[in-house]
Amino acid sequence: NGPSVAVVGVTGAVGQEFLSVLSDRxxxxxxxxxxxxKRSAGRxxxxxEKEHVIEELTPESFDGVDIALFxxxxxxxxxxxxxxxxxxxxxxxxxxxxxxxxxxxLVIPEVNPEAMDHIKLGMxxxxxxxxxxxxxxxxxxxxxxxxxxxxxxxxxxxxxxAASGAGAAAMEELELQTREVLEGRSPTCKIFNQQYxxxxxxxxxxxxxxxxxxxxxxxxxxxRKIWNDKDVKITATCIRVxxxxxxxxxxxxxxxxxxxxxxxxxxxxxxxxxxxxxxxASNHFPTPLEVSNKDDVAVxxxxxxxxxxxxxxxxxxxxxxxxRKGAALNAIQIAEMLL
Ligand code: 2RA
Numbered sequence: 001n002g003p004s005v006a007v008v009g010v011t012g013a014v015g016q017e018f019l020s021v022l023s024d025r026x027x028x029x030x031x032x033x034x035x036x037x038k039r040s041a042g043r044x045x046x047x048x049e050k051e052h053v054i055e056e057l058t059p060e061s062f063d064g065v066d067i068a069l070f071x072x073x074x075x076x077x078x079x080x081x082x083x084x085x086x087x088x089x090x091x092x093x094x095x096x097x098x099x100x101x102x103x104x105x106l107v108i109p110e111v112n113p114e115a116m117d118h119i120k121l122g123m124x125x126x127x128x129x130x131x132x133x134x135x136x137x138x139x140x141x142x143x144x145x146x147x148x149x150x151x152x153x154x155x156x157x158x159x160x161x162a163a164s165g166a167g168a169a170a171m172e173e174l175e176l177q178t179r180e181v182l183e184g185r186s187p188t189c190k191i192f193n194q195q196y197x198x199x200x201x202x203x204x205x206x207x208x209x210x211x212x213x214x215x216x217x218x219x220x221x222x223x224r225k226i227w228n229d230k231d232v233k234i235t236a237t238c239i240r241v242x243x244x245x246x247x248x249x250x251x252x253x254x255x256x257x258x259x260x261x262x263x264x265x266x267x268x269x270x271x272x273x274x275x276x277x278x279x280x281a282s283n284h285f286p287t288p289l290e291v292s293n294k295d296d297v298a299v300x301x302x303x304x305x306x307x308x309x310x311x312x313x314x315x316x317x318x319x320x321x322x323x324r325k326g327a328a329l330n331a332i333q334i335a336e337m338l339l
Contacts, residue, residue, distance in 0.1 A: 002028030002339070003121055006065045008057060008080065009072025010034040013168040014094055017328035018069050019047055027332060028339070035061050062087040066121055067335050070094060071327065085126035090119060090338055092129050092331045099130040099222060106130045106225050108137055109333040110272040111144045121338045129334055132226065133218040134326025135159050135238060138247050140226060141297040141325065142318045145271040147227060150259035154233040156252040157219055161203060161238060162288060164245035164322045166191060171244055196242055203238035213238060246288035247326060248319045258311035265302050273325065278302050286319035294321055295329055
């Protein structure tokens with residue numbers, strides 16, 4: 001019989017998606033614990049035809065738990081992740097708390113599964129595995145197969161990030177504001193300090209002394225760790241756009257070795273977790289709506305970067321569901337690798 005599983009932060013957008021993905025993929029858990037803050041403890045809900053009661057997250061919550069899926073914010077992960085590991089649990093953490101810790105594997109199963117080779121169920125001790133940031137996952141699922149073939153020297157990413165990345169409340173606010181604006185009322189701005197509907201703005205993550213925001217620096221640092229390449233040049237601009245739950249990203253790649261667009265398209269057509277939508281004749285390319293609630297990252301606009309000599313540059317456009325592949329699916333694919 002399978003592992004005992006705990007979901008930490010079960011009431012959040014990603015927590016709920018954990019349950020959807022566990023069910024969709026028939027994850028073989030023998031038991032499952034629904035953990036959240038005191039505020040949600042006691043709430044009942046049905047999952048897979050069984051009634052579950054949300055329990056308050058405490059250190060004792062992890063006794064007897066084999067795998068814990070965390071998505072309850074960085075402070076909860078920092079407080080309870082190590083406690084869970086101490087009690088023998090393997091933690092898959094969706095927060096940014098431990099991603100850059102050199103002892104913590106940062107894993108996209110299609111990209112760098114070997115990073116967690118040393119961690120398995122039944123090894124008699126806990127461990128911590130970090131889920132990369134959603135915009136990093138979505139970019140690298142597409143960029144890595146190309147990198148493996150022609151070695152990326154420089155990557156420039158512009159993201160168009162969905163509301164879901166800022167949580168369920170941000171999705172609700174986008175919907176509310178859209179209604180308000182259409183009715184000529186002033187928009188309610190609680191989550192973001194400015195109008196979101198019919199607008200876009202630089203990502204809400206804090207801006208650092210180098211002028212980049214935290215989201216952009218995650219793309220830079222996490223890519224270097226996942227590719228195990230501290231020299232690759234990366235720059236990113238992350239923008240929040242009025243889209244519900246799928247991120248879009250424009251990615252420019254400069255290679256060490258030539259890679260022509262047809263070869264790139266073939267590589268992507270055969271890449272795990274990728275679907276190519278690249279129909280120039282009908283101008284049909286990836287869109288957030290087309291990838292929402294789906295597992296695959298969609299790639300299109302595959303073309304030679306004409307600002308580069310020969311075939312040393314390529315532009316692509318990717319879309320991926322932020323809640324699913326960007327968070328919950330990736331974490332559960334990691335959990336599947338432990339079985
Ligand atoms: C965002 N990547 O989209 C963040 C959330 N994890 O805001």
